[in-house]
Amino acid sequence: MRCWAEIDLAALERNLGLIRAALPQGIRYVSVVKADAYGHGIHPTAARLMQSGVDLFAVANVREATEIREMGSGWPILVLGPLLPEEDPSLATHDLIATISCTNELDRFAAVAREANKTLPIHLKIDTGMGRMGAWWEEAVALLQDAQSRPELKLEGALTHFADPKDIEFTGQQRKIFLDILR
Numbered sequence: 362m363r364c365w366a367e368i369d370l371a372a373l374e375r376n377l378g379l380i381r382a383a384l385p386q387g388i389r390y391v392s393v394v395k396a397d398a399y400g401h402g403i404h405p406t407a408a409r410l411m412q413s414g415v416d417l418f419a420v421a422n423v424r425e426a427t428e429i430r431e432m433g434s435g436w437p438i439l440v441l442g443p444l445l446p447e448e449d450p451s452l453a454t455h456d457l458i459a460t461i462s463c464t465n466e467l468d469r470f471a472a473v474a475r476e477a478n479k480t481l482p483i484h485l486k487i488d489t490g491m492g493r494m495g496a497w498w499e500e501a502v503a504l505l506q507d508a509q510s511r512p513e514l515k516l517e518g519a520l521t522h523f524a525d526p527k528d529i530e531f532t533g534q535q536r537k538i539f540l541d542i543l544r
Contacts, residue, residue, distance in 0.1 A: 389416035453477035474513035489535040
């Protein structure tokens with residue numbers, strides 16, 4: 362017997378409404394649809410989320426971001442993974458948001474912004490203990506200040522990745538580090 366998953370798009374829309382209703386005023390909801398919406402189909406999933414008024418999409422790479430952008434403009438799209446230097450111009454041409462984790466990326470993206478005569482939005486990825494991607498937490502404050510000092514870049518957000526949500530103590534430590542950096 363074969364297994365499959367059937368996604369109820371109406372339930373997805375209802376769930377988004379419930380989540381949004383529980384969020385404090387001014388907090389945006391990010392819908393992560395990387396890896397073909399986790400195998401459930403990026404096109405039907407993203408289309409339904411667009412109809413439901415999602416605030417922001419997040420994807421793994423520029424290819425996925427371009428797929429969503431081709432579905433329509435008006436939705437901010439955050440690229441979670443690192444960009445290859447040859448992909449940098451897509452930030453301006455497709456109105457994408459880059460995730461930064463080092464000074465080199467700040468330099469590259471600032472150059473793209475100047476060339477396109479645009480202010481590019483960015484988010485800062487802070488590694489608080491996952492050990493995979495992002496600015497190491499001890500260096501994050503300096504990178505945050507550097508990002509804020511660049512007029513061609515607009516720091517819109519910050520993110521981290523909890524290593525093991527089942528480990529309540531370590532997750533709490535990661536959360537504390539993250540919030541301390543943002544203060």
